[in-house]
Amino acid sequence: MKKLDYIIVGLGLAGIAFCEELEKAGKTFVVFDNGKDGASRVAAGLYNPVILKRYTLPWKAVEQFDLAIPYYKRLEKKLRVQCMTPLPVRKVFSSVEDQNNWFAASDQPSLERFVSPQLISNKNQWIKAPNDYGEVLETGRVDIKKLQKHYQEYLMSKGAFAKASFIHSNITFNKNSVIYDDYEASRIVFAEGHGVKQNLYFKNLPLVGNKGEYLIIKAPDLQLNAAIKTSFFIVPMGDDLYKVGATFNWTDKDSVPSVKAREELVEKLASLLTCTYEIVDQEAGVRPTTGDRRALLGVHPKYNQLVLLNGLGTRGIMASPLLAKYLFDFLEKGIPLPDEVNMMRFPKKFE
Ligand SMILES: Cc1cc2nc3c(=O)[nH]c(=O)nc-3n(C[C@H](O)[C@H](O)[C@H](O)COP(=O)(O)OP(=O)(O)OC[C@H]3O[C@@H](n4cnc5c(N)ncnc54)[C@H](O)[C@@H]3O)c2cc1C
Secondary structure, eight states: OEEEEEEEEOOSHHHHHHHHHHHHTTOOEEEEEOOOOOSTTTOOOEEOSSBTTTTBOOTTHHHHHHHHHHHHHHHHHHHTOOOEEEOOEEEEOSSHHHHHHHHHHHHSTTTTTTEEEEEEOOOOTTBOOTTOEEEESSOEEEOHHHHHHHHHHHHHHTTOEEESOOOGGGOEEOSSOEEETTEEEEEEEEOOGGGGGGOTTTTTSOBOOEEEEEEEEEOTTTOOOSEEESSSEEEEEETTEEEEEOOOBSSOOSOOOOHHHHHHHHHHHHTTBOSOOEEEEEEEEEEOOBTTSOOEEEEOSSOTTEEEEEOOTTOHHHHHHHHHHHHHHHHHHOOOOOGGGBGGGOGGGGO
């Protein structure tokens, strides 16, 4: 039996960020991940601090952002891999009123760092953007798939990774520890994304899940060097490939590409693109979203060895380092969790 400080279940953005907190503090751990369809494997990987529907900032946006950028840079160094690239994000204005709202946002002290007041005129003949673009500043893309692959290899080289499904009913509880497989650990941190719906201990929490789908298109004429946002994104991936999407579907909770989403995205593309393209792939995943758009962190009220790190929602790249830090500081330093992300805001879900 190997004694450890932590077992972590899930190696998406949440699991990786928590591993990093543990490594910084010299804690011992092992990660279980089954390699199935997590949200992190599908995400386009954009980081963009502005909500482009309303021109507002998400919760703790500046704190999230200022922690996340150096965090990914450190990870690149540690893993010796390049996975973060600056990439402009441009919003297509739908009308003159939309443009005015953008200017108003760029004037607000909280937004001026990220919202450029300079309009950019569209010079790409294959894109319909008659009202110009607004540009978000300090944006980019993280190749999450690549990051996950290299992080997993790193953990394997330390003997700290098991590619396996974690079976919740196989946990044995001691007074101050748990036994699972060949490990005895003080705590298990569940970072399972939408997989939490199979978790006996946390499945009643209001993690709703939102299915998102992308088309991957090849469009050699398009030659875009920025991500373009209208009611959806076109994100350049290199080699004339672009991710188009994603859709938002609150009903379906599977990771199977659908004809409905394909048709929706083809129709939307027709309103923006005039060049020819070929659809080369389609991907789907479930975002771990909550009704109140806040994460779910905390310790199970009946089994204090069981911990949750979930609810990263639609912006896991920016959110994961700060949420992992909050959780670590709570568990190891006794610093209270912010009320907004404390899962005990739903006490009835544990009755
Ligand atoms: C279509 C789409 C587009 C997105 N685009 C962006 C974007 O551009 N920018 C951005 O910041 N965010 C984006 N997101 C959101 C982002 O992907 C999520 O917030 C984030 O990936 C969630 O990370 P996670 O680690 O909580 O969950 P996941 O990435 O789902 O990871 C959970 C992991 O746990 C594993 N697992 C679950 N249960 C078990 C078990 N019992 N045993 C073993 N392993 C288990 C799964 O296999 C998975 O690897 C997007 C999401 C989707 C679906």
